[in-house]
Amino acid sequence: MTITDFDFICQILKTRSGLLLTNDKAYLLEIRLLPVARKWKLATFDDLVRLIRTKNDEAVIRDVVEAMTTNESFFFRDTKPFDQFKQICLPAMIKARASSKTIRIWSAACSSGQEGYSLAMILSEMSAQLAGWKIEIIGTDLSGEILQRAKDGLYSQFEVQRGLPITLLVKYFQQTGDRWKISDAIRSKVQFREWNLLNDPAPLGKFDIVFCRNVLIYFDQPTKTKVLAGIAKQMPDDGYLFLGGAETVLGISDKFQLLAGQRGIYGLTGGIKAPTAFGTPGAGASPAAPR
Amino acid sequence: MKSCLVVDDSKVVRMVARKILEGLNFQIVEAENGKLAMEECAKAMPDAILLDWNMPVMSGIDFLRQLRKMDGGQTPIVVFCTTENDIQHIQEAITAGANEYIMKPFDSEIIESKFSQVGLL
Numbered sequence A: 001m002t003i004t005d006f007d008f009i010c011q012i013l014k015t016r017s018g019l020l021l022t023n024d025k026a027y028l029l030e031i032r033l034l035p036v037a038r039k040w041k042l043a044t045f046d047d048l049v050r051l052i053r054t055k056n057d058e059a060v061i062r063d064v065v066e067a068m069t070t071n072e073s074f075f076f077r078d079t080k081p082f083d084q085f086k087q088i089c090l091p092a093m094i095k096a097r098a099s100s101k102t103i104r105i106w107s108a109a110c111s112s113g114q115e116g117y118s119l120a121m122i123l124s125e126m127s128a129q130l131a132g133w134k135i136e137i138i139g140t141d142l143s144g145e146i147l148q149r150a151k152d153g154l155y156s157q158f159e160v161q162r163g164l165p166i167t168l169l170v171k172y173f174q175q176t177g178d179r180w181k182i183s184d185a186i187r188s189k190v191q192f193r194e195w196n197l198l199n200d201p202a203p204l205g206k207f208d209i210v211f212c213r214n215v216l217i218y219f220d221q222p223t224k225t226k227v228l229a230g231i232a233k234q235m236p237d238d239g240y241l242f243l244g245g246a247e248t249v250l251g252i253s254d255k256f257q258l259l260a261g262q263r264g265i266y267g268l269t270g271g272i273k274a275p276t277a278f279g280t281p282g283a284g285a286s287p288a289a290p291r
Numbered sequence B: 001m002k003s004c005l006v007v008d009d010s011k012v013v014r015m016v017a018r019k020i021l022e023g024l025n026f027q028i029v030e031a032e033n034g035k036l037a038m039e040e041c042a043k044a045m046p047d048a049i050l051l052d053w054n055m056p057v058m059s060g061i062d063f064l065r066q067l068r069k070m071d072g073g074q075t076p077i078v079v080f081c082t083t084e085n086d087i088q089h090i091q092e093a094i095t096a097g098a099n100e101y102i103m104k105p106f107d108s109e110i111i112e113s114k115f116s117q118v119g120l121l
Helices: A003-017 A023-039 A045-055 A058-069 A080-096 A114-125 A144-152 A166-172 A221-233 B011-023 B034-043 B060-069 B087-095 B108-117
Strands: A102-108 A134-141 A154-156 A173-176 A179-182 A190-194 A209-212 A240-243 A256-258 A265-268 B002-007 B026-031 B048-051 B077-082 B100-103
Touching: A003 A023, A003 A045, A003 A058, A023 A045, A023 A058, A045 A058, A058 A144, A080 A114, A080 A209, A080 A240, A080 A265, A102 A114, A114 A134, A114 A166, A114 A190, A134 A144, A144 A190, A166 A173, A166 B087, A209 A221, B002 B011, B002 B034, B011 B026, B011 B108, B026 B034, B034 B048, B034 B060, B048 B060, B060 B077, B060 B087, B087 B100, B100 B108
Parallel strands: A102 A134, A102 A209, A134 A190, A209 A240, B002 B026, B002 B048, B048 B077, B077 B100
Antiparallel strands: A154 A179, A173 A179, A240 A265, A256 A265
16 A cells, blocks of 8 residues: 555545544555455455546445444443433433423434444333333434444344343344344334434434444544534534543533533533532432432 | 352363453452352352353253352352353343353453443453
8 A cells, every 4th residue: 555545545534424544544444445345346455546546436435435434333332321321311301301202312423223222222121201202313324334234233142242231132132043133122213314424414403312422533623523513503402412431522612511520421511401410420319310 | 359250161261261350350260060169159159150051060050040049149240151142041041040141252342341231340
């Protein structure tokens, strides 16, 4: 791979997906794009670059972007955000949306769907409390291929063992051969849509709770700012944003601020959330966080 | 430091599990079948038990049923770790008092994820 080839592909990735590839990630290009080259009946990465340079074939470029932006995903990844969702966000939303009984949740860059399905399982476990509620979960990703996997809801034995408690596996999955298929009841609770985070999210509608975890780390600063501004625009004053453990809004966006006493959850700056409502669990009477 | 009893008739599996669990700060005791595991539990009840299903002399499921009836046998957190990967076996294990279930083959990430779910980490 030559430096110009590397830069050429990086430029495509940056423009199409916002993905920022640093020099030390050059090895990733070769590893991930060799299967794409093979798919197009080419022998090497260099041949693939040549094909894109000469033909500028949209379908090939699409495959390249998808191969580079597809990432691993786990059920209940990092555990904590799902506890916060259950103990902080849902109780607050149940109160705040008591009249409309509607909550919309966005799983941004949802990959193969585990985040959305994890949320759907939590909601299903709380179904007695949520009778009469309409809770929409929308998973979006740039990659049509990975979204198809999400829609299929079929996971390997390895995938269902990382993060997913065995009781939930038994309850919500059926074994088909050496794979595990998520039940129709859970699958029907999550809708999947192809979506590029670089676009204005207005057509997706408003979201009360947004999970956008481990996505911003791949973007450069102006792109991060833009994505966060887009999310802020689609959020009511009392909405919640979840970012990944290694991500922050500091110095990137003034639209969001960390919820007092919490890690990883953000609210709109100047939003209507009273910080006192979010005392750390166990710190005494906290109406928003019953235990 | 928490203790973990690793019960498996395969020396290789015990060695791999020991390596992973020692990395997670567990003190390891090994047993190669259910009967020897019972003897270890009678000596000192471990905090956790990583348990194979199919073993000579006494199987993992028979061990688990006896353990849960034993004095103090309710306390250890039991994580099955077996090639039995069908839903009937999993349900049987949960009914018998297993806390988690790992389907072989496993890696360090799966062990870590399961042990953390049941509050051992």
